[in-house]
Amino acid sequence: MTRHYNFCAGPAALPAPVLERAREELLDYQGRGLSVMEMSHRSPEFVAIAEQAEADLRELLAIPDNYRVLFLQGGASLQFSMVPMNLLGQGGSANFLYTGIWGKKALAEAKHLGFPVQLSGSSEDSGHTRVPAQVDIALSSDAAYLHYTANETIGGLEFDYIPGTAQGGLRRADGVEVPLVCDLSSSILSGPLDVSRFGVIYAGAQKNIGPAGLTLVIVRDDLLERRCERIPSLFDYRAMAEAGSMVNTPPTFAWYLAGLVFQWLKHDIGGLAAMDAVNARKAARLYATIDGSELYSNPIALPNRSRMNVPFVLADARLDKPFLDEAEQAGLLNLKGHRSVGGMRASLYNAVPEAAVDALIDFMADFEKRRG
Numbered sequence: 001m002t003r004h005y006n007f008c009a010g011p012a013a014l015p016a017p018v019l020e021r022a023r024e025e026l027l028d029y030q031g032r033g034l035s036v037m038e039m040s041h042r043s044p045e046f047v048a049i050a051e052q053a054e055a056d057l058r059e060l061l062a063i064p065d066n067y068r069v070l071f072l073q074g075g076a077s078l079q080f081s082m083v084p085m086n087l088l089g090q091g092g093s094a095n096f097l098y099t100g101i102w103g104k105k106a107l108a109e110a111k112h113l114g115f116p117v118q119l120s121g122s123s124e125d126s127g128h129t130r131v132p133a134q135v136d137i138a139l140s141s142d143a144a145y146l147h148y149t150a151n152e153t154i155g156g157l158e159f160d161y162i163p164g165t166a167q168g169g170l171r172r173a174d175g176v177e178v179p180l181v182c183d184l185s186s187s188i189l190s191g192p193l194d195v196s197r198f199g200v201i202y203a204g205a206q207k208n209i210g211p212a213g214l215t216l217v218i219v220r221d222d223l224l225e226r227r228c229e230r231i232p233s234l235f236d237y238r239a240m241a242e243a244g245s246m247v248n249t250p251p252t253f254a255w256y257l258a259g260l261v262f263q264w265l266k267h268d269i270g271g272l273a274a275m276d277a278v279n280a281r282k283a284a285r286l287y288a289t290i291d292g293s294e295l296y297s298n299p300i301a302l303p304n305r306s307r308m309n310v311p312f313v314l315a316d317a318r319l320d321k322p323f324l325d326e327a328e329q330a331g332l333l334n335l336k337g338h339r340s341v342g343g344m345r346a347s348l349y350n351a352v353p354e355a356a357v358d359a360l361i362d363f364m365a366d367f368e369k370r371r372g
């Protein structure tokens with residue numbers, strides 16, 4: 001068996017030890033004589049798995065006690081509608097920072113549902129190569145929350161700051177606190193995070209958490225009272241929080257695998273500060289290769305270059321196909337950029353080892369020597 005290096009943007013690489021453990025436990029989970037996939041979600045065995053996963057995540061991210069952790073379905077995209085349904089029940093408008101495709105989709109979905117939306121800042125002027133400066137964020141007088149995308153997975157643009165201040169959070173001109181809502185799909189768990197700065201954090205699992213099918217939501221408990229009256233119960237954060245994310249059958253196997261990833265982060269990696277250091281090294285090496293070459297380039301302003309998703313183009317687009325073909329032959333998979341932008345993209349999520357980045361860099365240098 002050969003496992004290639006997988007640079008896919010999502011569903012993405014999973015840590016080999018996690019897959020091995022899942023394989024060991026696949027048919028017979030810890031002597032119970034059945035697979036996790038075959039267990040009732042209400043059985044003591046599964047409830048223990050679910051609770052352990054939440055406890056490990058809470059420890060990794062140091063999630064304060066006044067936050068609820070929800071394990072949901074529907075992907076990050078469903079949060080584009082669930083967030084306004086849960087936070088705009090008492091009126092006000094949804095404010096957005098627009099820094100790329102995912103933020104735009106989040107705004108469009110809230111608007112589609114008939115909620116008032118307001119653009120509070122944008123990176124469009126720079127061609128989405130630089131995030132808006134904190135001083136340029138303009139909240140509307142009726143802002144009920146501010147939504148932004150911490151890391152735009154397609155553009156490779158990442159915020160280098162959290163809007164607001166650590167002391168006072170984010171406030172409207174009239175002094176009312178404006179909770180920050182963050183789509184962290186492609187950068188959650190890549191390093192430590194001050195959860196207390198946020199009202200709601202959400203992330204699709206299929207990058208740094210586990211397999212597709214699970215969506216993580218971390219919500220400050222006072223915000224559970226702001227939902228719209230006629231919200232479907234499956235979309236209702238409060239109902240889900242009260243039911244331990246089990247209003248209906250949750251994605252049990254994905255939840256279990258996420259729990260294994262959290263254990264891997266804790267025990268094999270040594271926590272998020274250690275993960276952060278590895279991720280910093282991986283990204284620095286790849287960007288240095290790009291910047292030091294005549295063939296490859298990346299347009300993003302240095303402080304906003306994504307550590308998780310590194311898009312780059314070749315100076316001659318005719319070399320794209322040979323680049324991808326040869327990379328695949330070398331065991332370097334899924335380097336093609338998103339269909340909407342073309343070029344290349346190397347996603348360097350937590351489970352992509354440093355050796356994968358070294359192999360990619362060697363391949364890129366060799367390709368440039370031969371074809372550049």
Ligand code: PMP
Nearest residue numbers: 075076077102153183185186204
């Ligand atoms: N937000 C971001 C930042 C993403 O990268 C993605 C998926 N690539 C999404 C939202 C949508 O996620 P899902 O497919 O889980 O709905």
